[in-house]
Amino acid sequence: MEINLEKTPTFIISRTDSIGDVVLTIPMAGILKKHYPNSSVIFIGNNYTYPVLLLSEHVDLVIKKEDLLSNILNLKDLNAAVIFHVSPDVEIAKLAQKSKIKYRIGTSHRWFHWLYCNIQVSFSRKKSLLHESILNLKLLKPLIKDVEKIELKDIQNYYGFKVKKRNNNSEKIKIIFHPKSKGSAREWKLSYFHDLIKLLPKDKFEIYITGTELEYQKIQNECSQIFDYEHVINMCGKFTLNEFVAFIQQSDVLLACSTGPLHIAAACEIHAIGIYASAQNMHPNRWAAQGKNTKIFFTDKICFECNNSTECACINQILPNKIAEFIKRIPNSL
Numbered sequence: 001m002e003i004n005l006e007k008t009p010t011f012i013i014s015r016t017d018s019i020g021d022v023v024l025t026i027p028m029a030g031i032l033k034k035h036y037p038n039s040s041v042i043f044i045g046n047n048y049t050y051p052v053l054l055l056s057e058h059v060d061l062v063i064k065k066e067d068l069l070s071n072i073l074n075l076k077d078l079n080a081a082v083i084f085h086v087s088p089d090v091e092i093a094k095l096a097q098k099s100k101i102k103y104r105i106g107t108s109h110r111w112f113h114w115l116y117c118n119i120q121v122s123f124s125r126k127k128s129l130l131h132e133s134i135l136n137l138k139l140l141k142p143l144i145k146d147v148e149k150i151e152l153k154d155i156q157n158y159y160g161f162k163v164k165k166r167n168n169n170s171e172k173i174k175i176i177f178h179p180k181s182k183g184s185a186r187e188w189k190l191s192y193f194h195d196l197i198k199l200l201p202k203d204k205f206e207i208y209i210t211g212t213e214l215e216y217q218k219i220q221n222e223c224s225q226i227f228d229y230e231h232v233i234n235m236c237g238k239f240t241l242n243e244f245v246a247f248i249q250q251s252d253v254l255l256a257c258s259t260g261p262l263h264i265a266a267a268c269e270i271h272a273i274g275i276y277a278s279a280q281n282m283h284p285n286r287w288a289a290q291g292k293n294t295k296i297f298f299t300d301k302i303c304f305e306c307n308n309s310t311e312c313a314c315i316n317q318i319l320p321n322k323i324a325e326f327i328k329r330i331p332n333s334l
Helices: 019-023 027-035 065-069 090-098 111-116 132-140 152-158 190-199 213-227 241-249 260-267 320-333
Strands: 010-014 040-045 061-064 082-085 103-107 119-121 173-178 205-209 232-234 253-256 271-275 294-297
Touching: 010 027, 010 090, 019 260, 027 040, 027 132, 027 152, 040 065, 061 065, 065 090, 082 090, 082 132, 090 103, 090 111, 103 111, 103 132, 132 152, 173 190, 173 260, 173 320, 190 213, 190 320, 205 213, 213 232, 241 260, 253 260, 253 320, 260 271, 271 320, 294 320
Parallel strands: 010 040, 010 082, 040 061, 082 103, 103 119, 173 205, 173 253, 205 232, 253 271, 271 294
Antiparallel strands: none
16 A cells, blocks of 8 residues: 655554553654654553553653543544554554544554554564664654664664763762562572672762562562662652653663563663573563663573573573672773
């Protein structure tokens, strides 16, 4: 189908799942704004990801799926010319067709996109070796023919997040340790976080442990001594998501596994250190956070044993002293 747009088109990007997925989708908005400078970009998210989407200057309006389904907002009133169904969501796809959005773009690998989308792009995420952010860009191909020329290293240029200004002073380096992931990723064992704390001098580093209140209880049960240091501050359960995002922006370093906060930190250009499993469906080749100050640690071999296990042997081959050596070099670059 040939696409004809007016000079000031309105685009909708729909991605209604996790924070990490949403952060890796936001560059679509930046790329659309580059190619269509007078356009408006609306992002459909959910209650949980709403505060993160507000960070991007490329997103003109954020609406919640919950508000659309409860008829608080009417999709038709947005007068959008194009909707990109990044996450497969049958309710949003059906609503977009009902609202008569002219161009409805989705992957051809979802049956309901054949019913509700009039442009299907052929690609599959399930077995792809491409990075998630690059897979997202495939949906732009009907509008931007040379989108495939965008490389993974370019993704970091399209977030549009506010970046903290740094200056060299004598203050301690502020580090966030975010050890848990709500079960969404393989986790580095807590005893390694404890060992890492002992390797970071208290006169140079200030460490904040973050997570939910429930995660705090798990940390207490598994490794309570992690809080037994004067340069370690417990911030678990202390923040709303809005507050946590602001706290990340004012920190210098964030250490986590493959979680939403790691992706936020990367997009905000603080030093985001990711510890990743090597199982194919969790590998950094697919899910690494993308940012100018991002460092990813993982083992070289592809791990098959960890796919169906709560314990991850490969991620625990990454030793605390390696992380400590990297972190100790960070102050020279701030």
